[in-house]
Amino acid sequence: MWESLPEFGTGVLYAVLVTAAYTFAVCIGAGRGNPKLLKSARQAAYGTCALILLGVLILAYAFVTHDFRLSYVARYSERSMTVPYLFASLWGGQDGSLLWWSFLLSIYVTACVRWMRGKYRELQPYVIATLMVIIGFFAILMLFAANPFATNMAGARLDGEGLNPLLRNFYMIIHPPSLYTGFVGCSIPFAFCIAALVTGRLGSEWIIAVRKWMLFAWLFLTIGNALGMLWAYEELGWGGYWAWDPVENAACLPWFTASAYVHSTMIQERRNMLKTWNIFLICLTFFLTIFGTFLTRSGLIASVHSFAQSNIGIFFVWFMGFIVAVCAALMIWRYPMIKSKARIEAAASREAMFVFNNWALLGMMTFIAVATLFPKISEWIWQETATVGPPFFNRWLAAPGIFVFALMGLAPLFGWRKTSTAAMKKAFIAPMVALAAAAVAHLALGKAIGFPAIVPNDRFYPGFLGTVLQQVGALAPLLVVSLSAFNVAVIVQEFARGVKARQRNKQEGVLSALYNLVERNRRRYGGYTVHLGIVLIFLGFTGRAWGVDTEASMTPGQGQAVGDYNIVYNGTRMEVDTEKRMVFADVTVQRKGKDIGVLHPAKFIYAKGGTPTTEVAMLHTFRDDVYVIVGSVSPQTKRATFQFHINPLVSWIWAGVLFMMLGAGISLFPELSFSEVTAWSYVRVGAGAASGILFAMLLGMAPTDAFAGTAPRASERTSNLSPSALARRDAEARQRVGPWWYGAPLVGLVLGGVLVAGGRRRRRG
Amino acid sequence: MADFGDKLDAWFTKAYAYRWASPIPVIVAAVILGVVADVGSAVLVLAGGALLLVIAMLWASVQALTGDTELSLEDAISLAVPxxxxxxxxxxLRALKDLEYERSVGKISDEDYTQLKARYRAEAKSLLKELDSSQTESRARAEALLAEALGKQTTKPKKKKKRDKKKRESEGWTAPGAEPETESDTKPNAEDTEVRHAAKPQRPDRAKRQKGEQTASEPEPEPDLGSETNAEDTKVKPAAQRQRPDAAKPLRGEQTAAKSQRDDAAKRQRVEQTAQTAPDSEPDSRTTCAECDSPNDSDAVFCKRCGAKLSEESS
Structure with missing residues (x-):
């Protein structure tokens, strides 16, 4: 055993703080124009990042060698855990997740410093200095509030407590890193923003620099939130995917402001307007990442996701105050330079649409933030804690959500500065026809196909406000379906117009024109692809309005009608492995008299004790998800209580996320001129694409078991299932695999392309 | 002893060129140990490698701080800030490109298009002129340095020149357009892509002294003016911008005057070639090129399509 590991690890954290401070000081000197100081700062930044890597490796070593002298290792691992879960435990608890955050930040810093070489000479020192401040903050946090290398007071234990069973699944391995990647990625645009304010170089230089960084962070915020939804859907067993939990809300707050920014930045690039907005949005996005981390870790608001209560909150409060003070001071100082000289000339203009979009997204973000903090606010103001639950959020956010959805389709139809009546007529005809046709079709046929256009719901509030909210909720399905048709028509029209223009001017075929159109305007058409994904997601969300929820107590052989399905309870069986007992309640799902699948919801009772966990079983189809949860099972009578949920269009949400990833990937794809690349670059392209596809296939295959809802996903050792039972389980799991499998090659292609970083760029002249 | 010291220096210099491959042996050793022994040993090896990396980076930082290291070519080039x-x-230029696209898909009326295009083009021209005039002094200084270097070059024996050229190339100082002196320049200069930074100070304007030597330029890749990624990767070469940084680049003795004149013309041409990536705009110019009959703006000096110099008669 490495005797001095705890002290060495803590020493590394101190070294991180010292080198970050040293780098900061050198950067300030380099800001005066000394190139050698800048070179020194860059090297020191690399060194600081390498120190953080060293810290992570030391902690990883402690986990794999079961060094239970460390309190963190003892709390989040045990000897029976396999290596993947031991590594996942690095971010399983608060202390380690802070180190993991620092590690991700160090990767970003390394990439950013490397990318900046030879560019942004005046901005570089302040970019690096800002990033070092953030690293320094996390080092202080770890040293004085949550040291992952702290030792147990009582000495080393024989065995650890292990990871929470809820965390022992595939999503634990990918969801936190994905979300952290998104959170941490917002630091780079923030650093550029601060550098631009300090240096006064507030033109389009820094905006262009941060564009892809912000888009990359936004992509991983999207992926992280989607994986969180998937995890909640699979694991928590309440039938839904978003509970408006405070931590869930905290994770989506920066997504709103980042989404607003990626649109608003186009205005500054094109018309040199909205500079103040863009700076504000970037600073706010970064602030919200810190705020979200604070909410998660301080225990301020109770949440299923919360880490344990700790004294870490005060550090975050000071840091957030520091961020606000610095950003406000810089913005006030530079206001004469960032104040827009141009004006929005007409409401019927793209600029106006983007400003409406900014306000709408900012408004939604503010609403969610205030509602999340409402228990604390009410406690402070009225000395009583008032909680708000999912129905509150769902009712209030329906209207602004539909407004933003409508704006998404309207904005591309308007021109810059102003749109003439003739241009508007030409642009609006096809989408309005699509909207009207969809509305009429939905009203006429919706009920017949099980998706009625108007779904009555309960009044939530008395009076006029309650009536308005009730009517909006009732009309929401019709509005969303109509606007979906509108948005799709807009997207198709944009592609069609672009292809026709290229065919007319370049005499290209349809496919060539389409390829070249997208290739030359990646941001625009990548954005339209993202919009298509959002259409699918909105439709998926709306499916909830047509859901069916039933509870039943059944004996073997009994059936229960749930919506269009009939679910027959076959009986129970028990299986045992070294960790737990598994009680399965098998059911057959029928539709129109035919068997369409067998599900195996279960209860897992762990040998170490604790609350039994519920293992959900699902049948995924293009239209519906049949979601079955078993409550209690009587060992004598075999009577079991079930919850059945029919969740229409949920798979469309995951498909929509894939489209969003594809669209972001198109926008992020680097420029390559194959006529100019060397042979080695071809090899890199091929290797990047192949490894990306392979990685995505593995990623797609891995959730197969998770989707099955049958096998002991949490088990670290081979179960004592018979070979035939194992084979049956695996076959059923593969049948039920979700859209991730089909999307894996798509993700792989995108990843493969993005991996070709540093490839030769197209020489534009 | 001195020989041994020289050999050690040479070895370090060689090894330094492959410094980015240094993690590979660490990773290989970790993988082997992970397979042969256990995961803990593999992680320990990686941690050792990380520690070495920390020491190397911090040592390099302190060396740079104390001034013991020379500036690299990249650092010197980056001195010129846009x-x-x-x-x-x-x-x-980006706005112009977007404007052409919006017109092609009918989102903007002809009247607005004409008005906006004229405004953007006027703004671009004034900026180009401003950039041109701001670098006159640097250009003159670069010309003087070049003349001095050329003077020295002509007195050197041929073999040594080739050795010098090889040495510079091995050190990464491949001069753009580094061809044998006797060959005419027909090869596009791949190294240009590395040094085309909008911030670079300009190299001597040979076009003024060698008007008659211009030959047809290489067909340039279709410029995508105002492209989102184009601007982002800072590879757009404005017509007014001259190419080479004077402070840190090696002497450009190998580059012929004809090539430099062609490059200058090509660079001016690119700014004007918005029409190559967009539908042909309404002809709003009053000058017709004698070579290709393309319409050009009345104040254009070179044709925006073929790059030929516009004579006054073609107006």
Whole structure:
């Protein structure tokens, strides 16, 4: 055993703080124009990042060698855990997740410093200095509030407590890193923003620099939130995917402001307007990442996701105050330079649409933030804690959500500065026809196909406000379906117009024109692809309005009608492995008299004790998800209580996320001129694409078991299932695999392309 | 002893060129140990490698701080920072490209298009002129340095020149257009892509002294002016911008005057070639090129399509 590991690890954290401070000081000197100081700062930044890597490796070593002298290792691992879960435990608890955050930040810093070489000479020192401040903050946090290398007071234990069973699944391995990647990625645009304010170089230089960084962070915020939804859907067993939990809300707050920014930045690039907005949005996005981390870790608001209560909150409060003070001071100082000289000339203009979009997204973000903090606010103001639950959020956010959805389709139809009546007529005809046709079709046929256009719901509030909210909720399905048709028509029209223009001017075929159109305007058409994904997601969300929820107590052989399905309870069986007992309640799902699948919801009772966990079983189809949860099972009578949920269009949400990833990937794809690349670059392209596809296939295959809802996903050792039972389980799991499998090659292609970083760029002249 | 010291220095210099491959042996050793022994040993090896990396980086930082290391070519090139005018010029070119696209898909009326295009083009021209005039002094200085270097070059024996050239190439100082002196320049200069930074100070304008030697330029890749990624990767070469940084680049003795004149013309041409990536705009110019009959603006000096110099008669 490495005797001095705890002290060495803590020493590394101190070294991180010292080198970050040293780098900061050198950067300030380099800001005066000394190139050698800048070179020194860059090297020191690399060194600081390498120190953080060293810290992570030391902690990883402690986990794999079961060094239970460390309190963190003892709390989040045990000897029976396999290596993947031991590594996942690095971010399983608060202390380690802070180190993991620092590690991700160090990767970003390394990439950013490397990318900046030879560019942004005046901005570089302040970019690096800002990033070092953030690293320094996390080092202080770890040293004085949550040291992952702290030792147990009582000495080393024989065995650890292990990871929470809820965390022992595939999503634990990918969801936190994905979300952290998104959170941490917002630091780079923030650093550029601060550098631009300090240096006064507030033109389009820094905006262009941060564009892809912000888009990359936004992509991983999207992926992280989607994986969180998937995890909640699979694991928590309440039938839904978003509970408006405070931590869930905290994770989506920066997504709103980042989404607003990626649109608003186009205005500054094109018309040199909205500079103040863009700076504000970037600073706010970064602030919200810190705020979200604070909410998660301080225990301020109770949440299923919360880490344990700790004294870490005060550090975050000071840091957030520091961020606000610095950003406000810089913005006030530079206001004469960032104040827009141009004006929005007409409401019927793209600029106006983007400003409406900014306000709408900012408004939604503010609403969610205030509602999340409402228990604390009410406690402070009225000395009583008032909680708000999912129905509150769902009712209030329906209207602004539909407004933003409508704006998404309207904005591309308007021109810059102003749109003439003739241009508007030409642009609006096809989408309005699509909207009207969809509305009429939905009203006429919706009920017949099980998706009625108007779904009555309960009044939530008395009076006029309650009536308005009730009517909006009732009309929401019709509005969303109509606007979906509108948005799709807009997207198709944009592609069609672009292809026709290229065919007319370049005499290209349809496919060539389409390829070249997208290739030359990646941001625009990548954005339209993202919009298509959002259409699918909105439709998926709306499916909830047509859901069916039933509870039943059944004996073997009994059936229960749930919506269009009939679910027959076959009986129970028990299986045992070294960790737990598994009680399965098998059911057959029928539709129109035919068997369409067998599900195996279960209860897992762990040998170490604790609350039994519920293992959900699902049948995924293009239209519906049949979601079955078993409550209690009587060992004598075999009577079991079930919850059945029919969740229409949920798979469309995951498909929509894939489209969003594809669209972001198109926008992020680097420029390559194959006529100019060397042979080695071809090899890199091929290797990047192949490894990306392979990685995505593995990623797609891995959730197969998770989707099955049958096998002991949490088990670290081979179960004592018979070979035939194992084979049956695996076959059923593969049948039920979700859209991730089909999307894996798509993700792989995108990843493969993005991996070709540093490839030769197209020489534009 | 001195020989051994020289050999050690040479070895370090060689090894330094492959410094980015240094993690590979660590990773290989970790993988082998992970397979042969256990995961803990593999992680320990990686941690050792990380520690070495920390020491190397911090040592390099302190060396740079104390001034013991020379500036690399990249660092020297990066000394030239893009001015605000250059950034603004790029923004205007991007706006022009977007404007052409919007017109092609019918989102903007002809009247607005004409008005906006004229405004953006006027702004771009004024920025280009401003950039041109701001670098006159640097250009003159670069010309003087070049003349001095050329003078020295002609007195050197041929073999040594080739050795010098090879040495410079091995050190990464491949001069753009580094061809044998006797060959005419027909090869596009791949190294240009590395040094085309909008911030670079300009190299001597040979076009003024060698008007008659211009030969047809290489067909340039279709410029995508105002492209989102184009501006982002700062590879757009404005017509007014001259190419080479004077402070840190090696002497450009190998580059012929004809090539430099062609390059200058090509660079001017690119700014004007918005029509190559967009539908042909309404002809609003009053000058017709004698070579290709393309319409050009009345104040254009070179044809925006073929790059030929416009004579006054073609107006």
């Amino acid at each position: 001015t605000a005018a250059e950034e603004q010029k790029r923004a205007v």
